[in-house]
Amino acid sequence: MASLFSAWTKSSMDFWGNIAKMQPDTSGTSEKARKNPAYKAQKTWESGNKILMSLLSTLSEPKNMNTVLKGMDSLPEFMMQMAQQSWDGYLEMQKRWADQATKMGRHTEAYNFEGIDQNVFKTWNEIYEKEFQKFLNVPQLGLNRFHQERITQFTDKFNLFQAALSEFLYMFYIPVEKSSAVMQEKVEELIEKGDIHDNFKDYYNMWIKILEGHYMTLLKSPEYTQVMNKTVEALVQYRKAKDEVMYDVLEKLPIPTNKDMDELYKDFYLLKKKVRELSKKLEERI
Amino acid sequence: MSQPKIAVDLILQKLAESTEKAKSRAQKASEVLLSPLETDMATTPYEIVYEEDRVKLKYYKPAEVKQKYPLLVVYALINRETMLDLQPGRSVVQTFLDNGIEVYMVDWGYPTRKDQYVTIDDHVNGYMDSIVDLIRNRHDLPKINLMGICMGGAFCVMYSALHSEKIKNLVTTVTPTNFDTDKGLLHIWMKQTDAYLMGKSYGNMPGDMMNLGFLLLNPARLILDKYVGFFENMDNKAFVENFIRMEKWIFDSPDVPAATFRQFITDCYKKNLLIQSKMELDGKRVDLKNITMPLLNFYGLYDHLVPPEACELLTREVGSTDTEDICMKTGHIGIYVSSKCQKEFAPKIVQWLKEREGDGESAAAEKPASPESASKSREAGKPASDENKKDAKESKPASSGKQDAKESKPASVGKKDVKESKPASSK
Numbered sequence: 230m231a232s233l234f235s236a237w238t239k240s241s242m243d244f245w246g247n248i249a250k251m252q253p254d255t256s257g258t259s260e261k262a263r264k265n266p267a268y269k270a271q272k273t274w275e276s277g278n279k280i281l282m283s284l285l286s287t288l289s290e291p292k293n294m295n296t297v298l299k300g301m302d303s304l305p306e307f308m309m310q311m312a313q314q315s316w317d318g319y320l321e322m323q324k325r326w327a328d329q330a331t332k333m334g335r336h337t338e339a340y341n342f343e344g345i346d347q348n349v350f351k352t353w354n355e356i357y358e359k360e361f362q363k364f365l366n367v368p369q370l371g372l373n374r375f376h377q378e379r380i381t382q383f384t385d386k387f388n389l390f391q392a393a394l395s396e397f398l399y400m401f402y403i404p405v406e407k408s409s410a411v412m413q414e415k416v417e418e419l420i421e422k423g424d425i426h427d428n429f430k431d432y433y434n435m436w437i438k439i440l441e442g443h444y445m446t447l448l449k450s451p452e453y454t455q456v457m458n459k460t461v462e463a464l465v466q467y468r469k470a471k472d473e474v475m476y477d478v479l480e481k482l483p484i485p486t487n488k489d490m491d492e493l494y495k496d497f498y499l500l501k502k503k504v505r506e507l508s509k510k511l512e513e514r515i
Numbered sequence: 516m517s518q519p520k521i522a523v524d525l526i527l528q529k530l531a532e533s534t535e536k537a538k539s540r541a542q543k544a545s546e547v548l549l550s551p552l553e554t555d556m557a558t559t560p561y562e563i564v565y566e567e568d569r570v571k572l573k574y575y576k577p578a579e580v581k582q583k584y585p586l587l588v589v590y591a592l593i594n595r596e597t598m599l600d601l602q603p604g605r606s607v608v609q610t611f612l613d614n615g616i617e618v619y620m621v622d623w624g625y626p627t628r629k630d631q632y633v634t635i636d637d638h639v640n641g642y643m644d645s646i647v648d649l650i651r652n653r654h655d656l657p658k659i660n661l662m663g664i665c666m667g668g669a670f671c672v673m674y675s676a677l678h679s680e681k682i683k684n685l686v687t688t689v690t691p692t693n694f695d696t697d698k699g700l701l702h703i704w705m706k707q708t709d710a711y712l713m714g715k716s717y718g719n720m721p722g723d724m725m726n727l728g729f730l731l732l733n734p735a736r737l738i739l740d741k742y743v744g745f746f747e748n749m750d751n752k753a754f755v756e757n758f759i760r761m762e763k764w765i766f767d768s769p770d771v772p773a774a775t776f777r778q779f780i781t782d783c784y785k786k787n788l789l790i791q792s793k794m795e796l797d798g799k800r801v802d803l804k805n806i807t808m809p810l811l812n813f814y815g816l817y818d819h820l821v822p823p824e825a826c827e828l829l830t831r832e833v834g835s836t837d838t839e840d841i842c843m844k845t846g847h848i849g850i851y852v853s854s855k856c857q858k859e860f861a862p863k864i865v866q867w868l869k870e871r872e873g874d875g876e877s878a879a880a881e882k883p884a885s886p887e888s889a890s891k892s893r894e895a896g897k898p899a900s901d902e903n904k905k906d907a908k909e910s911k912p913a914s915s916g917k918q919d920a921k922e923s924k925p926a927s928v929g930k931k932d933v934k935e936s937k938p939a940s941s942k
Binding site for chain 1: 631633703709
């Protein structure tokens with residue numbers, strides 16, 4: 230690597246040195262010619278070339294070359310480390326998901342929502358927070374840091390909302406699954422007794438009643454309230470982050486944003502309230 | 516082990532019959548759905564007599580005025596007041612008019628983002644107070660009758676406590692005042708979640724979001740079974756008309772101003788301040804002991820949104836000695852729309868108000884049907900400009916709907932308590 234870099238600096242120096250030699254000699258040029266723009270351009274080029282040559286000769290010194298090469302080595306190392314961490318997170322996620330997927334629904338009982346296996350969602354949240362979220366929280370730098378930060382926040386909140394919504398929808402689906410299982414048992418019992426209904430509406434009524442019972446049990450459970458609240462909170466956070474990005478975009482356009490209008494509405498509301506209050510006082514005096 | 520016998524031939528025969536029926540029903544249903552349907556709501560004629568911001572006041576004029584004191588009806592901010600005038604033959608408003616009561620009804624309109632800062636105080640001490648003053652001026656009366664529905668009832672309770680000198684009689688219907696109960700999922704959810712945050716997030720609390728919440732109270736029935744019922748009856752024109760009418764009403768949900776929503780959830784559902792006389796509006800305490808006028812309190816035994824436990828404490832906490840609780844065997848909506856309640860609910864209010872008219876009858880006989888008295892009223896609120904006056908369409912004949920709204924159950928006066936006696940289901 231060092232010899233390659235050394236060869237490259239040497240060939241660069243030779244190339245630009247030869248180019249410089251090809252330029253016309255300007256040491257004895259008259260005063261008139263010196264005022265010519267072409268002369269000025271040549272001088273600027275010569276000065277730039279000298280700076281480059283001195284930089285290349287400094288770089289070609291063995292001590293400096295090592296430092297440069299170390300810095301260059303650390304970049305792919307940094308990239309590799311980042312990629313490695315993402316990959317590890319992904320593998321971990323896949324492994325834990327596979328474990329949880331086999332457990333899903335294994336321990337749930339009819340009309341009982343205390344033992345719902347929510348670990349798959351817990352696992353996802355843990356992995357997301359531990360392995361992925363940190364990348365979105367890497368501090369942003371430079372002129373665009375605030376804009377970039379808003380976009381990463383939006384991405385983060387969107388992911389969290391999707392996770393919360395999935396958990397909510399999963400929970401909401403459980404009564405359907407449980408009702409089907411209970412219904413199957415009931416039908417088997419009826420078959421055992423030889424008590425077969427020939428009207429399909431009877432089966433539907435039976436099923437909807439079971440489903441309603443399951444939903445009533447679910448909806449009253451603290452687990453459901455907790456998941457619903459989590460979804461509401463995630464939705465609010467996501468909308469807030471989305472609005473921030475939208476304001477950033479719309480700010481550049483000649484149209485008022487909700488933020489602008491909300492401020493105006495507030496002023497308007499307070500003014501109106503004041504006017505109403507003063508009008509009432511005035512009416513009372515009259 | 517003996518194998519149970521399954522009458523496969525019978526099942527197949529029934530299946531064939533069902534298929535045939537479904538086919539015939541689908542044919543008739545397409546005829547019904549493609550024919551003109553009578554699904555208009557709120558067809559009783561009215562006039563807009565007041566407008567301020569999004570709020571309007573409807574005035575319904577009876578053919579003959581028989582009661583001296585007009586009745587102001589305040590609906591909730593959730594859904595629309597059209598429920599009280601659902602259709603001819605099923606209209607609380609029409610019953611009042613038939614009995615000679617002049618009816619004023621608040622139309623809260625559709626809040627926009629502009630209204631997000633409007634608080635309960637603005638509704639009660641702002642819009643409602645201006646409206647009450649307007650009606651008092653129009654009729655040259657010191658007091659008027661007030662009736663509230665659900666959240667609107669809570670507003671009426673607050674108003675009557677803060678302006679008791681302006682209210683002659685108070686009628687509350689399915690009005691939540693005690694929020695310290697775990698009967699009803701709505702109470703549980705509102706207390707244990709931060710749903711009020713959504714109001715700020717969306718500008719106002721979206722009506723569609725609230726409707727979704729109401730559907731989730733009983734998903735099996737409200738999202739699934741209800742529509743199965745519709746498909747089974749869609750060859751019945753009267754059923755379809757009633758169903759569509761209710762659908763139109765249910766999903767006509769204005770947003771609720773964020774500040775009002777937040778205050779209602781935190782002060783009422785979470786802190787239960789109203790029934791304890793600890794609630795404050797713009798620094799003024801809402802003391803229920805100031806409610807000294809007669810109070811009639813209706814609620815539904817099967818109400819899953821505002822259960823009896825949320826309503827029945829009110830009569831015991833107010834300062835009035837003339838109170839009555841009536842628990843009807845119906846749900847939250849059935850009280851207004853079920854056929855049986857039509858015969859009991861509104862007529863009871865008419866009679867109750869009549870008994871508390873005082874010298875009203877002779878005065879009413881001399882009064883013109885439409886109050887022409889020029890008034891300060893016009894100054895209190897914006898006068899209705901000619902172009903804003905809305906004469907509703909001519910009443911249409913009642914459709915011969917047999918079917919009650921899904922929520923409604925047969926109504927009957929289940930419980931009638933005067934202040935001294937405790938309601939049967941009280942704690």
